[in-house]
Amino acid sequence: MKFQDFNLHPRVAAGVAAAGFQMPTPIQAQAIPPVMQGGDVMGLAQTGTGKTAAFVLPILHRLMEGKKGHVRALVVAPTRELAEQIHAAVESMGQQTGVRSLTVYGGVGINPQVQKLKRGVEIVVACPGRLLDHIQQGNIDLSQVEVLVLDEADQMFDMGFFPDIRRILQHLPKRRQTLLFSATMPVEIRKLAHEVLHDPVTVQVDLVAPAATVSHAIYPVAQHLKTPLLLDLLQKTDTGSVLIFTRTKHRAKRLGLQLEKAGHKVASLQGNLSQNRRQAALDGFRSGQFQVLVATDIAARGIDVSLVSHVINYDIPDTVDAYIHRIGRTGRATRSGDAFTLVGGEDKAMVSSIERALKAPLERRRMEDFDYEAPAPKKDNSPTRQVRPAKSTRRPNGTTQGREISQVDRTNAAERSRRSRSGARSDIGVRG
Ligand code: ADP
Numbered sequence: 001m002k003f004q005d006f007n008l009h010p011r012v013a014a015g016v017a018a019a020g021f022q023m024p025t026p027i028q029a030q031a032i033p034p035v036m037q038g039g040d041v042m043g044l045a046q047t048g049t050g051k052t053a054a055f056v057l058p059i060l061h062r063l064m065e066g067k068k069g070h071v072r073a074l075v076v077a078p079t080r081e082l083a084e085q086i087h088a089a090v091e092s093m094g095q096q097t098g099v100r101s102l103t104v105y106g107g108v109g110i111n112p113q114v115q116k117l118k119r120g121v122e123i124v125v126a127c128p129g130r131l132l133d134h135i136q137q138g139n140i141d142l143s144q145v146e147v148l149v150l151d152e153a154d155q156m157f158d159m160g161f162f163p164d165i166r167r168i169l170q171h172l173p174k175r176r177q178t179l180l181f182s183a184t185m186p187v188e189i190r191k192l193a194h195e196v197l198h199d200p201v202t203v204q205v206d207l208v209a210p211a212a213t214v215s216h217a218i219y220p221v222a223q224h225l226k227t228p229l230l231l232d233l234l235q236k237t238d239t240g241s242v243l244i245f246t247r248t249k250h251r252a253k254r255l256g257l258q259l260e261k262a263g264h265k266v267a268s269l270q271g272n273l274s275q276n277r278r279q280a281a282l283d284g285f286r287s288g289q290f291q292v293l294v295a296t297d298i299a300a301r302g303i304d305v306s307l308v309s310h311v312i313n314y315d316i317p318d319t320v321d322a323y324i325h326r327i328g329r330t331g332r333a334t335r336s337g338d339a340f341t342l343v344g345g346e347d348k349a350m351v352s353s354i355e356r357a358l359k360a361p362l363e364r365r366r367m368e369d370f371d372y373e374a375p376a377p378k379k380d381n382s383p384t385r386q387v388r389p390a391k392s393t394r395r396p397n398g399t400t401q402g403r404e405i406s407q408v409d410r411t412n413a414a415e416r417s418r419r420s421r422s423g424a425r426s427d428i429g430v431r432g
């Protein structure tokens with residue numbers, strides 16, 4: 001299947017070429033024809049498989065005919081970052097079409113959005129809350145919407161947006177095309193699909209297995225040694241951009257600071273940041289200004305960061321779905337990537353679940369020369385200091401390593417080991 005086979009309007013086809021896409025991805029190959037025929041479609045495919053273009057191209061194609069100047073397509077997405085990404089895809093693929101697209105989300109001034117709505121746009125890409133504000137204030141006329149897209153429906157459900165979506169639906173024409181995209185298909189999505197889609201064509205690609213290009217490994221390590229191990233891993237691994245996940249906002253922030261102190265160019269992304277700072281973190285990560293981004297699931301889910309070479313789970317996620325979403329950010333579309341997960345004894349059950357879903361064991365890895373035996377620091381209140389872990393000259397089983405060590409090294413190791421016994425390294429990765 002080639003892009004030419006879709007018979008897209010030449011101006012839209014030119015946008016595909018400008019975006020640099022050679023071949024449709026499997027979900028695009030399957031979804032674009034039924035979407036272009038105008039029926040309702042449910043598209044299921046994991047993160048990173050190209051779902052955006054699967055609806056953006058047919059929408060642009062449709063908008064080449066008919067009147068401009070009113071909202072004809074509405075895309076609802078869960079986060080501002082995703083809305084911006086979809087908008088960017090419209091701008092890129094639609095650059096020859098004259099179609100205007102607007103993002104609508106909260107956390108930024110409402111007036112610029114109102115002005116742009118007044119001037120006229122054909123596509124609105126919106127997060128539910130702010131869209132409802134506009135509806136209630138009478139700023140937006142949705143009575144001529146021909147296509148509704150509910151993107152990343154599973155994430156919208158997780159974020160509690162379904163009541164908002166049901167409210168939005170009441171302001172849309174009954175006769176319309178509805179497209180629903182999701183990476184997973186829990187029962188709630190099935191239910192929503194049943195409510196909003198008429199006679200849908202379901203296209204589904206490889207729902208559970210993550211991109212085959214990703215290689216997965218786990219690093220068993222004690223909780224208090226996670227940060228030292230991570231620093232070692234970053235130092236010894238040839239990485240491009242690295243996306244690191246933590247379980248909580250607090251941990252994302254703290255780990256970001258620890259990595260920064262260790263000399264990494266790092267940004268952390270968590271819900272507490274203002275919209276400007278989130279955007280600056282993301283832009284800096286995309287441009288390479290920050291090589292490392294530390295984030296929580298909510299802050300990072302669905303974000304397309306095409307250049308990510310490594311996803312590192314500092315904390316294992318709570319669900320297999322979350323694991324697949326996280327690692328969907330590396331090895332996207334055509335690139336390959338690595339996914340590393342730091343795991344403690346308490347993570348055994350989750351590791352087994354992931355292995356079952358992947359239908360393959362996760363490779364266990366150990367860092368050479370890393371002191372896995374370093375004791376947990378005492379929980380005293382000594383000042384926070386970033387110290388690299390003492391590199392043990394002993395293997396865990398007690399044998400000495402084969403390499404020569406200088407007298408200075410020996411002294412330092414002895415000194416470090418003495419200090420760590422006395423609890424001076426109280427800062428590293430403790431107090432979860
Ligand atoms: P999803 O919504 O399924 O998570 P996206 O639509 O965000 O995935 O696409 C993931 C990445 O793949 C983006 O960087 C996008 O530009 C790229 N991509 C999409 N379609 C193609 C294609 N046909 N060829 C190459 N890259 C593509």
Ligand code: MG
Nearest residue numbers: 051052152302
């Ligand atoms: Mg998407």
